[in-house]
Amino acid sequence: MIVCVAVVGHQSFTEADDALKLHHIVHCSLDVVDERVNNPKKSGPLNESFLGLLCPPENYKVYGYLTNTKVKFILVTTDLDVRDADMRNFFRRFHSAYVDAVSNPFHVPAKKITSRTFAERVSTIVKSLG
Amino acid sequence: MGREVSESCVDSLLTEIVSTYCNGFYANKPELAARRIEAIGYQVGHQLSERYTMERPRFSDHLEAIKFICKDFWSELFKKQIDNLKTNHRGTFVLQDNRFRWLARMSVDPSSENSSSPQDPSTMAENKAAQAVGMHLYFPCGIIRGALSNLGIPCAVSADISNLPACDRNNITKRNFDPCLVAPLTAHCELS
Amino acid sequence: MAPVAPRSGDAIFASVERVNAELFTLTYGAIVRQLLTDLEEVEEVNKQLDQMGYNIGIRLIDEFLAKSNVSRCVDFKETAEVIAKVGFKMFLGVTASVTNWDADGMSCSLILEDNPLVDFVELPDTCQGLYYCNILSGVIRGALEMVSMKTEVTWVRDMLRGDDAFELQVKLLKQVSEEYPYKDDEYSEV
Numbered sequence: 102m103i104v105c106v107a108v109v110g111h112q113s114f115t116e117a118d119d120a121l122k123l124h125h126i127v128h129c130s131l132d133v134v135d136e137r138v139n140n141p142k143k144s145g146p147l148n149e150s151f152l153g154l155l156c157p158p159e160n161y162k163v164y165g166y167l168t169n170t171k172v173k174f175i176l177v178t179t180d181l182d183v184r185d186a187d188m189r190n191f192f193r194r195f196h197s198a199y200v201d202a203v204s205n206p207f208h209v210p211a212k213k214i215t216s217r218t219f220a221e222r223v224s225t226i227v228k229s230l231g
Numbered sequence: 232m233g234r235e236v237s238e239s240c241v242d243s244l245l246t247e248i249v250s251t252y253c254n255g256f257y258a259n260k261p262e263l264a265a266r267r268i269e270a271i272g273y274q275v276g277h278q279l280s281e282r283y284t285m286e287r288p289r290f291s292d293h294l295e296a297i298k299f300i301c302k303d304f305w306s307e308l309f310k311k312q313i314d315n316l317k318t319n320h321r322g323t324f325v326l327q328d329n330r331f332r333w334l335a336r337m338s339v340d341p342s343s344e345n346s347s348s349p350q351d352p353s354t355m356a357e358n359k360a361a362q363a364v365g366m367h368l369y370f371p372c373g374i375i376r377g378a379l380s381n382l383g384i385p386c387a388v389s390a391d392i393s394n395l396p397a398c399d400r401n402n403i404t405k406r407n408f409d410p411c412l413v414a415p416l417t418a419h420c421e422l423s
Numbered sequence: 424m425a426p427v428a429p430r431s432g433d434a435i436f437a438s439v440e441r442v443n444a445e446l447f448t449l450t451y452g453a454i455v456r457q458l459l460t461d462l463e464e465v466e467e468v469n470k471q472l473d474q475m476g477y478n479i480g481i482r483l484i485d486e487f488l489a490k491s492n493v494s495r496c497v498d499f500k501e502t503a504e505v506i507a508k509v510g511f512k513m514f515l516g517v518t519a520s521v522t523n524w525d526a527d528g529m530s531c532s533l534i535l536e537d538n539p540l541v542d543f544v545e546l547p548d549t550c551q552g553l554y555y556c557n558i559l560s561g562v563i564r565g566a567l568e569m570v571s572m573k574t575e576v577t578w579v580r581d582m583l584r585g586d587d588a589f590e591l592q593v594k595l596l597k598q599v600s601e602e603y604p605y606k607d608d609e610y611s612e613v
Contacts, residue, residue, distance in 0.1 A: 138289075148288040169284035169296075170381045200285055204278045204445075204543035206452025207550070210381075216545050234444035236539055237436070237514045239486060241447050243479040248454060251475060256461065267457055274453040307443055382597060407498070 103227050104161070105179045107197060108214070110172030127175045130155045130163045134173050137165075150196070151189050166192040171197070191230055198222040238254060238284070238332075249366045261362065266370045272373020273380075280378035283307055293422065296382045297324055304378060322422040326375070329418035332391060333371060334364065364392060375418055390418040432512030435490050437543070439513065444539045451540055455555060465552040476561020477568075484566040487513065499595045500524075500573065503531050506563060506593075515539055523592070532579060533563075535589040546583045555583050560591055573597040 105123040109131060133155040152165040155175075162181060165172040174192055202208060202219035248268055257264035283304055290296040301313035305328070315327040368390040376388040392415065429441075458468045487493070491509050507519035517539065523532035540556050554560075560576035567574045573596040580590035 148291055150289060167285065167289065168281075169289050170281055171383050196285060197238070200281050202448060202542050203281055204452075205545050206449070206456045206543075207545065207547045210277060214532060215547070234516065234539055234542070236444045236447045236516050238440040238442045239483060240514050241442055242448065243483065244447070244450050244454065246482075247478060250478070251471065267461065271453040271457050273452070274456065275449045278449050279445065287450040308446055310442075367461040 102180060103230060104174060105175070105177040106195065106227065107175045107177075108172060109175065110168075110170070123177055126156075126161060126163060126177055128194060130165060130175050131173060133163075134165045134175075135169060138167060151192055153185065153188075164188045164192075166196070168196065168199075174199070187230060191226060194226045195223065198226065242333070245370060246365065248370065249363065253363070255368050258363070261366070265366065268366060268369040269373035269376070272370040274373075276374035276379075278375025278377075279307070279374070279383045282305070290382065293384050294318075295325075296379065296384055297382045297420070299382075300375065300378055301326055308374075324420045324422075326418045328416045328418075331371075331392075333367065334416060334420035338421060365412065368392070371416065372418060375420060379420065385423045387421045388418055390416060392416060424490075430508060432491070432509035432518070434470075435509065435513045436516055438610040439490065444516070444542070448542045448545035451558070452544060455553075459550065459553075468559050469552075469554045474529055476481055476558035476563075477565035478561075479558070480562040480565020481569050483514070483562065484569040485501075488570075492579075494566070498530075499598070500528055502567070502570070502572065503533070503593060506535050509564075511535070530592060530594040533591045533593060534580075536593070538582070538589055541583055545603065551584070554556060554578050556583065556589065563591070563593060567593075571599040573599065 105127065107127045109127070112222045127169075134152060137152055149167050150168060152167060154162060155165045156163040161177050161179060162183060164178070164183075166176075168174075174195055176188070176191065197215075198219055201222075202214050202216045203210070205216060208214065208216070248271060252264040252267050255260065257267070270321050284299070285343075287299075290299065297316070301316050305311065305313050309328070311328075311330070313326045314329045315325075317325040317327075356410050367396050372388040376386060379388075455468065455472065458471055459465070462468050462471060487510060491505070491513065493505055493509065503521045507521045511517055511519045511533075515538075517535065517537045518603045519533045519535045521531050522534060524530070538556065540559070544555060546553060546555065557578075560578065564574055564576045575596055577592050577594075578590070580588055581588035581591050582589055
């Protein structure tokens with residue numbers, strides 16, 4: 102089950118079940134993202150947005166994604182048997198919802214996304230992954 | 232292919248932005264008008280860069296991002312690329328579009344600027360026209376700055392139109408649907 | 424005889440220069456947001472958007488008449504149909520429908536279910552009195568005034584306020600005859 106999805110960058114959006122603990126996990130994984138991005142050997146030659154699995158599996162699996170506009174998406178799931186393809190698909194759809202949300206003229210960069218449509222779309226995408 | 236609208240819609244909005252801010256709110260404060268127009272462009276550039284980079288790998292350096300603005304980004308907006316990109320290798324990039332559409336269809340209509348002051352009318356009209364053209368440049372400058380800053384490249388962008396070709400009055404009155412002015416645009420991006 | 428007004432704007436839309444609607448949508452959104460910052464009062468923003476639309480309408484009418492081959496001497500009923508089917512299509516790429524005619528044919532509604540102005544837009548709670556698309560009512564009012572129809576255009580339904588469509592009521596106030604306003608014999612040599 103996906104327990105947390107976070108947008109970190111100019112703005113923050115977090116949808117999580119167990120806020121405090123997950124906040125910590127997200128926070129730690131951001132360092133992993135930075136480390137990967139600043140080290141081309143680890144991020145691979147393609148500069149893909151999808152960064153794959155960030156942390157070694159314990160109770161959770163943490164996946165990351167970095168947009169061209171330096172916004173990080175972090176996903177935390179308790180499902181230890183996830184396929185990369187599903188994660189890629191998830192982030193692609195999530196990214197698209199994110200882009201539409203920040204295209205709202207009333208969205209202020211660096212502020213939290215308040216869009217109801219975005220929250221609904223994210224919830225649909227999360228549910229579709231089970 | 233995504234949704235499209237007539238080019239007149241965008242042209243109309245640009246004309247109205249400039250006239251609202253320059254002739255209305257800030258008629259005597261061109262710097263304030265310029266700042267507002269630039270801010271509108273900035274928001275648009277910021278949002279468009281988010282949309283247009285969605286399907287592409289991350290840029291590995293500034294040059295790659297600037298090339299993206301010159302090619303893909305410009306093509307989305309104007310159906311053509313920037314014609315010439317130069318750099319002084321000290322943080323300044325010069326983008327040149329030899330046929331910039333927004334100036335091509337711009338309305339410079341000195342007759343509507345009916346100034347009652349008894350100064351030399353031809354100079355007045357010329358100044359007004361030059362100022363109006365200048366005001367139209369703040370929007371595209373804002374777009375470029377908004378896009379680059381969202382891609383992690385904060386910068387200052389200014390523009391000038393070199394050699395605005397003379398265009399005869401008869402053509403200008405028909406400008407609504409027949410572009411007659413094809414103006415080169417030069418944008419200077421100074422990375423901060 | 425003037426040519427018959429086209430029933431649809433599809434062919435005209437296909438032939439005009441078109442641009443990416445995102446640029447238009449986001450530019451309009453940025454204008455509205457900037458006006459809200461500068462004018463502060465939502466009511467003032469409504470007025471300004473209407474005024475901008477009016478200015479656009481009085482200019483766009485020439486392009487519309489030239490490209491659509493619509494003759495100037497149509498009655499209000501036909502005019503409304505032409506705006507909905509040809510006008511909206513030719514500029515915005517969408518079609519509106521005309522309903523709710525009153526008994527004497529002086530007022531009707533233009534219904535728009537698909538509106539490129541509002542893609543991605545969600546009104547914040549602080550802007551509930553905002554007629555986000557008010558530029559459209561100004562455009563219609565301005566354009567009709569140039570063909571001698573004085574109208575009043577008001578919003579009845581607005582999808583951004585939770586309605587199921589956009590509905591603009593267009594009321595004909597006065598139809599000015601198309602005479603040249605100054606008669607020659609009123610002037611004499613000086």
